[in-house]
Amino acid sequence: MAHTNYNCNPGCPVEAALEVIGGKWKGVILYHLLSETMRFNELRRVMPEVTQRMLTKQLRELEADNLIARKVYPEVPPKVEYSMTEYGKTLTPVIHSLQQWGSRHLEQATQLSLDT
Secondary structure (H helix, E strand, O other): OOOOOOOOOOOOOHHHHHHHOOOHHHHHHHHHHHHHEEEEHHHHHHHOOOOOHHHHHHHHHHHHHHEEEEEEEEEOEEEEEEEEEEHHHHHHHHHHHHHHHHHHHHHHHHHHHHHH
16 A cells, blocks of 8 residues: 655655556656657557556556646547656656666676576
8 A cells, every 4th residue: 555654764755756657567658658659559569568458557547646648639539649747757867767777687687697
């Protein structure tokens, strides 16, 4: 259960941040939306492993936390686009740092598997 008071210890701000952006897909969604506005099926194409149900859930949570915006166009069939909010864009350095760390981690993991 999520906390409502994060004055508990020095690690609580990290916990608060991870509650908002944690999970398997939220970081990936945010990474893709940093560079462009995307429609639901475009996100599905760049993340083929995510289920439709999970993607919908993660998008709704990110929207509820004001990190992304959902724009519905009044046309048939309905057109829906997702983009980063100004508040969401404040995560840009965090997401780029995660990408850089992930690249180094993958290189290290590859090297370790080659060494064994």
